[in-house]
Amino acid sequence: MRWHPLEIAFWLCTLLPFAVAPSYLSLASQIAITALFALSLDLILGYAGIVSLGHAAFFGFGAYSAGLLSKHYLGEPLTGLLAAAIAAGVLGYALSHVIVRFRHLALIMLTLGFGLLLHEAANSASALTGGADGLQGIKVGTLFGFKFDLYGRTAYAYSLAVLFLCFLICRRIIHSPFGLALRGIRENATRMPAIGAPSRAHLRKAYTIAAVIAGIAGALLTQTTSTVSLEVLSFGRSADVLVILILGGAGRLYGGIIGAIIYLVARDQFSGINPQYWYFWIGLLLVVVVMFLPNGILGGLARFFPRRA
């Protein structure tokens, strides 16, 4: 799959914060992490058509895994990232066996239920996770000799690099026959086995990959902020990432990234207003997007720039 010039320009632009807005580097790394999380949701929701209201389960699981590892054993970031990816992947693989059997309301309720279950478990097991106070005392080591400092220079470079690598992998997956089969399953899950694509096995794989990426995103958040709060597992985080993905456009690789940029920059700019009212605008935005922009911002833009056949 060849790279479009716009894509190359986009990734070059992600380097701009280093030069143009050094004081916003920590926001930029937040955006990169959220974009990665949205990318992982896009894989199962946008491409495989699995609606999930509890995707934060994997994000939080990865965040806690990385946090616990660096608190008790070693603070080397890349090892933490790998451990979180494996932990979230194992959880995702285990849950995928349940998830792929259900559709419609039962599926929505089960994903919601697993998310809430994990949130409650982390809240109850306060000896391990710190409960509502969050996990304290995480010591993150240096990355190739660079320290994670207040300015967030290392944090952004690190998050961006991981985002880009994961994006490359997703891009490869999406354009492979496997990715095509996923889209086929989204459109018609009963017809795909007839042409040789085992629906459930494919969905399980996609779900596990998405869990791994979400776990990596969670670990990034832990390592760049040196804390884990209970909020990483909350329903709010699952809902936020869904909003971000829909806003940007699901089923397009860049949807989650564009959504994350718009959402987080807007939230930063309007941070003065009460969070209660912030959600008013989010709600209004959701209604408008569903009613008038069914494919998100990127889908709306694509209508004005028809692709050459």
Next chain:
Amino acid sequence: MLSSLAAVLFDGFAYGMLLFLLSVGLSVTLGMMNFVNLAHCSFAAVGGYATVTLVNRLGWPFLATLPIAFAAAALVSILLERTLYRRLYRSSDLDQCLLTIGIVFISVAAFAWFYTTEQQSARVPEYLKGSVQFLGVNFAVYRLFLIVFGLATTAILVLLLEQTRFGARVRAAVDNQRMARGLGIDVDRAFMITFALGGGLAGLGGALAIEVIGLDPAFALTYLVYVLIVVAVGGLGSIGGSFAAAAVLGISDMAGKYYFPWLGAFLIYLVMVGLLMWRPAGLFGKR
């Protein structure tokens, strides 16, 4: 021990009746149109705030506000159904979820704007306060009232659905919507009325809930999970199923809080996930 068990059963059942009122409308409308309406609890909050306004600002007696709570919630739900929901009956689950979550967010913010984020209370009359003692167990009068109210509502709903022509239309539409249309049943109209009725019952539930579990702007989100559990576990379109699921959920939630307080809501979610994995269509669901 035995008396504490009786108290838990009683309180849990009263709580279950409240959950039943909040969720029965969603169960029937979901069964009819397959529309995933996550904003159902916002209708309940509309009813609750209608009662709060009438009691605290205009000095109405509590019981007189209940019909208004019903009417207000029914009106709001019918308005939304006509303007927004009906365009999405054929859309994907995801679109329906997103639209209705958007409405929940808007309603939460709107209530916070008009009524602040504080817990609201509404004065109930003296004869609904206090408790009566029977066989050494205290029964709160208000909870008795809730149980009677819940049972009466169930009876009326069952009669309405089983014995009237309107009920027959609704049942036909739930069982097989296309066939019902083919037989000349105006499914859209039946659905509109059911939707208003369900919204109204939720509003009633919201008003009655103020005394027991309180009312704040986040009500629509907090109780959404409980309502969805009742609907999913009870099975779509089944009044009996909703009743049983609500009672079981209410009692097990109370028992969990009483006997295993350290578990929090963990137990409830575990029960829900387990039941759904065992029977995805719910305990009494047909599909």
